[in-house]
Structure formats: structure tokens, C-alpha cells
Amino acid sequence: MSTDTSAVPFESVPGSQKPDAILVVDNVTRSFGGLTAVNVAHLEIPRHRITALIGPNGAGKTTLFNLLTGFDEPDTGKWKFNGLSLGGVAAHKVARRGMVRTFQLTKALSRMTILDNMRLGARDQRGESVWRGIIRPIWASQEQDITQKAEDLLERFNLAHMRDELAGSLSGGQRKLLEMARALMVEPEMVMLDEPMAGVNPALKQSLLQHIKVLRDEGRTVLFVEHDMDMVREISDWIIVMAQGEVIAEGTFEDVGSNSAVVDAYLGSHHDVDLGDHT
Amino acid sequence: MNWGLILSNSVYTAISANAIAYMLVATGLNVHFGYTGLLNFGQAGFAAIGAYSLSIPISRFNWPWPCAVLLVIVSAIGLALLLGFTTLRLRADYLAIVTIAVAEIIRLSLNSVRFTWLTGGNDGLQGFTSFMEKINPFPQQGIWLWKQKIDGYRLWLLVSGWVLLMVVATLVYLLMRSPWGRVLRSIREDEDAARSLGKNVFAYKLQSLMIGGAIGAIGGVWLVLDKQSSQPGDFATTFTFFSYTIIILGGVARVKGPVIGTMIFLFVIQLVDISLQQATKTTPSDPSPVLPTWLIDQNNYAQLRFMVAGFALAALVVFRPQGIFGDKREQAFDVH
Numbered sequence: 001m002s003t004d005t006s007a008v009p010f011e012s013v014p015g016s017q018k019p020d021a022i023l024v025v026d027n028v029t030r031s032f033g034g035l036t037a038v039n040v041a042h043l044e045i046p047r048h049r050i051t052a053l054i055g056p057n058g059a060g061k062t063t064l065f066n067l068l069t070g071f072d073e074p075d076t077g078k079w080k081f082n083g084l085s086l087g088g089v090a091a092h093k094v095a096r097r098g099m100v101r102t103f104q105l106t107k108a109l110s111r112m113t114i115l116d117n118m119r120l121g122a123r124d125q126r127g128e129s130v131w132r133g134i135i136r137p138i139w140a141s142q143e144q145d146i147t148q149k150a151e152d153l154l155e156r157f158n159l160a161h162m163r164d165e166l167a168g169s170l171s172g173g174q175r176k177l178l179e180m181a182r183a184l185m186v187e188p189e190m191v192m193l194d195e196p197m198a199g200v201n202p203a204l205k206q207s208l209l210q211h212i213k214v215l216r217d218e219g220r221t222v223l224f225v226e227h228d229m230d231m232v233r234e235i236s237d238w239i240i241v242m243a244q245g246e247v248i249a250e251g252t253f254e255d256v257g258s259n260s261a262v263v264d265a266y267l268g269s270h271h272d273v274d275l276g277d278h279t
Numbered sequence: 280m281n282w283g284l285i286l287s288n289s290v291y292t293a294i295s296a297n298a299i300a301y302m303l304v305a306t307g308l309n310v311h312f313g314y315t316g317l318l319n320f321g322q323a324g325f326a327a328i329g330a331y332s333l334s335i336p337i338s339r340f341n342w343p344w345p346c347a348v349l350l351v352i353v354s355a356i357g358l359a360l361l362l363g364f365t366t367l368r369l370r371a372d373y374l375a376i377v378t379i380a381v382a383e384i385i386r387l388s389l390n391s392v393r394f395t396w397l398t399g400g401n402d403g404l405q406g407f408t409s410f411m412e413k414i415n416p417f418p419q420q421g422i423w424l425w426k427q428k429i430d431g432y433r434l435w436l437l438v439s440g441w442v443l444l445m446v447v448a449t450l451v452y453l454l455m456r457s458p459w460g461r462v463l464r465s466i467r468e469d470e471d472a473a474r475s476l477g478k479n480v481f482a483y484k485l486q487s488l489m490i491g492g493a494i495g496a497i498g499g500v501w502l503v504l505d506k507q508s509s510q511p512g513d514f515a516t517t518f519t520f521f522s523y524t525i526i527i528l529g530g531v532a533r534v535k536g537p538v539i540g541t542m543i544f545l546f547v548i549q550l551v552d553i554s555l556q557q558a559t560k561t562t563p564s565d566p567s568p569v570l571p572t573w574l575i576d577q578n579n580y581a582q583l584r585f586m587v588a589g590f591a592l593a594a595l596v597v598f599r600p601q602g603i604f605g606d607k608r609e610q611a612f613d614v615h
Contacts, residue, residue, distance in 0.1 A: 071471065095477035103475070109468035111609045112461075120465050121476045125458045128478075130486050133457030134450065143458065166608055186476055 012251030015042035022047040028077030055242035070094040098189035106175040110168030118150035121185025173204040193224035287425035292549035296436035296505035303498030305537035310491030313532035316467030318375040324382030327514035329496025330503040337407035344410040355496035359489040390511040403510030530602030555580035
């Protein structure tokens, strides 16, 4: 392989080993009736990198996301986040362990202000207990810190001028920004973004890309599902390709682009055969 | 037409102990539906549990009243836990189905001949209000609210009820402006989003169900204290639907909503009712009523009050869909 190990850090085979992987998945399967939506034998997500999860529609990307974050239960399998098993752990506990996701269909809390959307994300809030919530002095100072943090993040994501608007009034792209900013309020080690670019206009796309790169530069790990190949090429350090529930390839953008299994999955295995010749 | 009596009676109806009962029950429902988005169609069940947890121990077993009051809260929380553990993990509409069923089971059990020895069946229970009469500081003859007489016992229920209501409303206000209330509202908007941010949605829904249920139970207590009799018929599903009407009227997820909503709701119904009663009345000295008998008479005016109230409510929903205190902006984003 190449001598430049920083450019090609890991072996480009499905399920390849990564030193210090943040997430290790083993034998996770999930079927809906007769359809096997996810069947991942082994998968490791590298720490401190931006990893893209791509694949044709119905490849099982979002289902895998749901399984890993506790929003769905697998039929078999186990996975470890930071060395601790996450199998059967409730979704809210997964988030508290440091793995926070966003959704393909953005879940802005429409009838709450943008600032309240943000403040909700903060962890270990004293005022979130029913007894302590009644008495404001117990949580007022913490609330102030949370508000400050929320305002800083809103500033960074260019939403500060809308802080008191209801989140329902945001555009589709702004909702994606809000959801990402809100996830950061949880201070996650790993951010899982489900199609962050879907429905975002080109102007906003560039700024979203920058935000995702900053996440990595802050020392977080990013795993995202995306169909927009320009984006995948531009920001991914590593790419995992799924098709029909299985991981069929891994590698850099160039590796997977030239991988025949990937080309087959996207275009069909007979895409380069002129069927006319055979008639 | 005795307009003085009509008006003073309607005003009294809107602020009486009976109205306070509606306000409390609707406030509890507002915690469930308005703030948390829980579709509880069995709020009448919580009120019934509250009413009978007071009346059964006192009338049947001579419990001291503070113990009975404690039982009111404990049994409301028990019912909330029962409903919560069975349904809160399921989709929202299951809660609606189960709560309406449980409320009806409670009402029918209270009505059943099998339990008459305990609940008094259809006749209900009486004689549990003497503790309230004993601690009543007001003189028995009561006062006149313009042309409406209020006896001493009802005046005491009215005053103490408003104090209680203010305490409850203040607690709800404090809770809802806290981060705890923020989590509830996030669950109403999208519970998966709340979950993805590390919030234990199930625990919060259960707490909401318990708090709103306990408030509803206290409302049931005030209802039967006012009537001095607890009867199963008062806790039919219409009680729940009136409560929904009231909070939508006053403004969903507003602390003032249930209070103002109740006042308007009961005022309109009573005004129409007593006006029609006066307008169809015949006396030996004045045999011709105000309204012609071919249009309406004493025997059929009672149905009309709900029709008129229904029209008034429909007009309100058309012209002011957010309710009296609702936020117009919120109407723009119908989330579900």
C-alpha cells in the first residue's frame, strides 16, 4: 500500500481494523418480516475522523443508525462505544454516554423558541428534576451558563439573530443547522448525522460543510449518512459503503470510487454491458 | 325578565365552588395535554377517584379527614402509575383509548349494585362534608351577590377553593417555566428529539401524568364537596370533554387558560339556560311568556343551552383558534 499512512490510514477492506476505534460493531442484524434490513458482520468507526456512510436507497444506513443509537432493537449482535457495550441501552442513555444523533427528517421543536431548543440539549440540568424545578434559585445560575453556551453556539451557526423566534419558522436548511447546534449542547464525543444536506440550498451547504469539519477539528468523531457525493468527497476522511444491509466496501473516496462492488451496487452489475449486443 | 337575577346567577356560576372544580380538573388536563401532549381522555376518572377517595373513607369508615385527603393524592398517583406503566411506552393514541376505557370502568364500578355497600351505587354517598362545615369561619346565613344568595358553606368553599386554585396554578406556573417544564414541552413537540438529547421521556411522561392526575383528583373533591354528595353520574366522559373544551377555549398550555376558559364556558351556558328559563316562564298573573310557545316552551328550552354554547364555541374556534390567551404564532405550526 501507499507509504503515506496519513492519507490512507486504514486497510480498505470491509470490516477493517482501526487502532483506537471509537465504535465497534459485531454481527448486528435486523430484519423486518422477510427483509433483512441490516446484516453487519464487523465494522469499526475510526476516532477523531469524519466517516461517511453511503449506499443506495434501502441499503440499511438509517436502520443501522437507529440500532446503534437505541432507537430500534436488533435481532442479534452487539456493539461497543468507547469499549462499553451499548446493546439494549435506552436511546436517552446512549446520548448521555456521548453518542448523539440527528434525524433525516429534521426534528426541530416547532412551538419552542430556538433558544429553548438549544437549552434543552444541555446535560445534567438541576432544574430538570420536578422538585428542584419549582425553586428557581437552585437552577438559575446553571441556566445562565447554559444560555451563554447556547448563544455562543447559535452565533457560530449563524442563528443568533433568531434566538427568540419559534423553531417552526426556520427554513429547512436552518433547521438542519439548529439540530446540529442542539446536538452539540449535549457535548457529544461522537455526532451521528443522518443526511445533513438533504433539502439544504447550495449557499448554506458550504457553511454546513465547514461546521462539520470544525466538529472534527474540535476532537469529535463524526459519522454521517449522505447521498450528496460532492459533500462526501469534500469532507470525508473515510467512507463506508452499504448495500442490501451489508458493508460491501470501505476506504477513501478514491478507493471506493474504483471498487467494482460499489459500482455494481449503485449501477447494477450489468451496467457496462450493452444488452443490445446479446439480442 | 329578571335581568338582575340572570346576570348575578350567571356570574356566580362562573366563580362558584363548582366552577373551581372544573378549573382544577382542566388544569390537570392542561398539564397532560397542553404541556406534555398526552392525549388523556380519562380525566373524569381521576376526578372520580379523588371524589370517592374522600367520600368513602369518611362516610363509610369514619376516617379523620386529613387521612382521606392524603388518600385522594395517593390513589390519584396510583391510577397514574397504572395507566402510565401500561400505555406510555406505546404510541400516543393508545393512551387515549386506554384512559377513556379506564375512566368508564371506574364510573361503572362505582355505579354497580355489586359495590353499593361501599360506594352507595347510583344514589352515591352523602354526609362526608361535615369537616368542611365545622371549619367554616363564615356565618351560616351567607351573603348576597347582588340578587344571588350564597350560603355560608358555599361561600367558604368558594373562598378556600380560590386560595387552593391559586396555590395549584402557581405551582404549575413555577414548574412549567423551569427546565423540567421545558422537557415536557419538548416531549409534546417531538419525543424522539427529546430522547436523542438524553432525556428520559418515559419518566417525564409518568411524572406529568401523576401531577395532572392529582390536580384532577382535587378537582373531583371540590365538585362533590359543593354538591355534598358524590354520584357516579357526575364523572361521565362529558366531564372530560368539557375540560378539553375549557382548555382550548382559554388557551392550551397557558396557566390562566383553564381558569378563564371555565368562567366563559360556565357563564355562557348558565346565561343561556337561565335566560331561556325566564323567557319561557308562565305565572298565574302573567300567563303569556316572553318567547312564543310555538317556538319554544318550558319543556324543551334545556336542550337549547348546549346548542347555543356549541355555536359560541364554534365561533370562537373559527375567529380565535388559539383560544383567549393562546399564542397566535404557535397556531402557524401544527405539528401533528
